[in-house]
Amino acid sequence: MDAPTRRRLLAATGSSIAVLAGCFTESGSDAPELATPADAPDEDWSVPDWRPADAVPSEDDVEATTVVSDLAIPWDLTFADGDAFVTERDGGVRRFDAGALADDSGLGPADGETILESGSLPDRASPGEGGTLGVAVHSDFPDTPDLFVYYTADDGVVSNRVVRYDIESGDLETVLEGIPGASIHNGGRIAFGPDDALWVLTGDAREPALTQDPGSRAGAVLRVTPEGEPHPENPDWGDDGDRRTYALGHRNPQGLDFTPRGTPILAEHGPGARDELSVLRPGGNYGWDIVRGGPDDSEYENYDDYEAATPPVVNTGPGTTWAPSGLAFYDDDAIGPWANAVLVCGLASSALYVVGLTPPDESDGSADDGGAADTREGDSGVRYDADWLDDRFTATVHRLFAGEWGRLRHVEPGPDGSLYLLTSNRDGRADGPFPRANDDRIVRLDPR
Incomplete structure (x- = not known):
């Protein structure tokens, strides 16, 4: 039986929601606008057949080894066909042998090959948090030997771009541009999904109002073809909307x-804490910069008061900061207690969060009932299950390695079941x- 999602419940009660992009979507005449698609694909939601491990994750489940030291602010990492590709925010892209990362330690930058220099990226700039950010390989790699890189550019105006680089021929072309940029809030993560589409995360670039403009590429999840064209199954955001927006x-x-079913999971930085983890819906509007909390938040509007707003599964509230960056769904069983968990890296919190997602009726009640803003810790973790959160899942969160390695930017599963921070x-x-x-570094977590 399908889980009773917020959208289904509204439909069942006959609630009317404006469907034209940019229309008022709330009941009050003075309510701010939340953009909604003119036509959104059906979500076709059903209870997933995967479950997080029935065990409490612990630092003792893994053994940590520093594999590479002295990197220049590494930002992203991906594995493909025996290679490991690493971006450095103030540099380019390095390639390491994946076998060396799995077996060795004490490596340095010279043990990797710089395959794309920063100077080869047209107009590349590093304002504040900008620079060389996300990296992904083509879904048909190595048959299609293309590397995709998200970076910040300044050609008189700061923006972000995605380029496609053929590592055999050296050809480089821009496949996506016009992404607003700034010294902060550039987004930057990219990945190929199970649908063979390229997914691109963008930030609000210090202009929050842009995130409610369907024609802007700021504060959005974009889903495009490898050529940068809109994915044909994306929502329709109206005549003035960008069909690249998911x-x-x-x-x-x-x-x-x-x-494992191909559903995208996203982590994002909140204002004054209020960090979020969301299981994305096609055509979802995640509320920024209007909606950002529950009924007890005195600074931002409540998700429950906005029919067009799609709630997250975790909102840390105004009192708790994760500062989440990279995440991974760990679908391996090499580290048994972490199987089918969402792993989220924390920057300001300097921690790794292990998040189990279960349908609410299957929650065993063992975790502390943290609501949506309580950060009490214990062996059983903190549960996020407030009524205004995404009702498809209950999230149980365990914080590990707090302060062990400082700020954690990304976590990536390796081909051998190990994890790389x-x-x-x-x-x-x-x-x-x-x-x-010897900072910055790549730390390998091997199953014990």
């Missing part, structure tokens, strides 16, 4: 991965004992 209303999303301690935001000598 979802909008995001502040600064930096984490993206997919469940990227630190970000030389990005100008670290404090306390960080950065340490």
Whole structure:
């Protein structure tokens, strides 16, 4: 039986929701606008057949090894066909042998090959948090030897672009541009999904109002072909909308991965904490910069008061900061207690979050009932199950390795079941004992 989603419940009660992009979508005449698509694909939601492991994740489940040191603010990592591709925010793209990362330690930048210099990226710039950010390989790699890179450019106006680089011929072409950029909130994560489409996360570029403009590429999840064209199954956002947009209303999303069913999961930075983890819906509007909390939040509107707003599965509330960046859905069983969990890296929190998602009627009640803003910790974790959150899942969160390696930018499963963490301690935001000598680094987590 299908889970009773918010959208289904509204439809069942005959609630009317404006369907033209940019129309008022709330009941009050003075309510702010939330954009909705003129035509959104059916979600076809059903209870998933995967479940997180029935165990409490622990730091003792893994053994940590620093594999590579002295990197220049690594930002993203992806594995393909025996290679590991790493971006450095203030540099280009390095290629390491995946076998060396799995077996060795004590490696340095010279043990990898720079396959794309920063100077080869047209108009590339590094304003603040901008620079060389996301990396992804073509879904047919190595038969199609293309590398995709998201980076910040300045040709008189700061923006972000995605380029396609043929690592055999050296040809480079821009496939997506016109993404607003700034010194902060550039988004930047890219990935090929199970649908062979390229998914692109963009930030609000310090102009929050753009995120409610369906014609802007700011604060959005874009789904495009490898050539940068709109995916044919994307929502229709109206005559003035961008058909590349899958979802909008995001502040600064930096984490993206997919469940075994191909459903996208996203993590994004909130304002004054209020960080979020969302299981995306096609045509979803995630509320920024109008909606950002529950009924007890005195600074932002409540998701329950806006029919057009799509709620997250986790909102940390105004009192708890994750500062989430990269994430991974760990669908391996090599680290048994972490199987089928969402792993989220924290920057300001300097921690790795292990998040189990279960249908609400299957929650065993063992976790502390944290509502949506409580950060009480215990062996059983913190549960996010407030009524105004996404009713398809209950999230149970465990925080691991707090303060162990400083700021964590990304986590990536390797081909052998191990996990790889990227630190970000030389990005100008670290404090306390960080950065340490030999930062930044890649840390491998092997199953014990």
